[in-house]
Amino acid sequence: MVTSPVKNNMIEDSNNIYKINPIINIKNLHFWYPDGTYALRGINLQVFDGDFIAIVGKNGSGKTTLAKIIAGLLKPKKGSVILFGKNLLHISRKEHIKLVGYSFQNPDHQLFCESVREELSFGPKNLHLNKKEIEMRVKEVAKMLDLEEYLDEHPFFLSKGLRLRVAVESILTMRPKVIIVDEPTTGQDWMQSVELMNLLKQLNSEGKTIIFLTHHMRYVAEFADRCIVMLDGRKIMDVPTRDAFSRFDCLELSYAKPPPVSLLTYKLFGVVALNMDEAVEIIKKQVIPNTSYR
């Protein structure tokens, strides 16, 4: 194999791009809770700079536990997690929140300040940034999420959708390299979910690594480059998103159904469409040349 020099953590040959040097490297990770519930059973996972990953799986499959370990909120019981080249156990809390931001499945477990402004300032204050820098970051993030008008509101009086956005905002003010959002589309309507997912897409295009946990396959198809399926504390699939939607056996095991549009084009033509635009193109190519219509 003839390879070009390493560039942006990738090696290219004539056919493929191989990513090297993962920013998160997890080996044989096990975790159980104090009551003896076994949540993770030997997870191996590599995350690369710039990845946009969806982790899917039915309730109780271990998604949140895995995310909390990467975010430093739970400690591995067995196995290792290397973050940016350093063992997670040797990373201080202050250092950790600059590397990984985690937005909780339930925003009410994350928001506890009297106003949205205080909520957004909390992280940067813990990083001991000066007042001017904190104000600048709060303004910048509030503008990005269109939440400026709510800065002086009490988070408690906001809708669930807005509280979720505040929870995501409050991790962005720490400018983490990796952003993990747990169930970003639960409890939100389609438009709110798409807005939030579009924000994650924008952050990804600006260089952030994104991991989102969900059981809504429509968002996986539309947004993720890579799809990881978990079942009973194990990773049972880790492939590019398009490939995931033709592996019905694995998806069925975890009760994850491909979106109807992917199912339709796959069953009719053996090709997976990830969204409506792709489906239209596939159908046009397959059907129109053979019809008697004009």
Ligand SMILES: Nc1ncnc2c1ncn2[C@@H]1O[C@H](COP(=O)(O)OP(=O)(O)O)[C@@H](O)[C@H]1O
């Ligand atoms: N605090 C806890 N104490 C005991 N068991 C827990 C706790 N949190 C989660 N679990 C259990 O760990 C397993 C994995 O849960 P979780 O990581 O929340 O999965 P998911 O996010 O995929 O729904 C489940 O069996 C769940 O009941």
Ligand SMILES: [Mg+2]
């Ligand atoms: Mg969960």
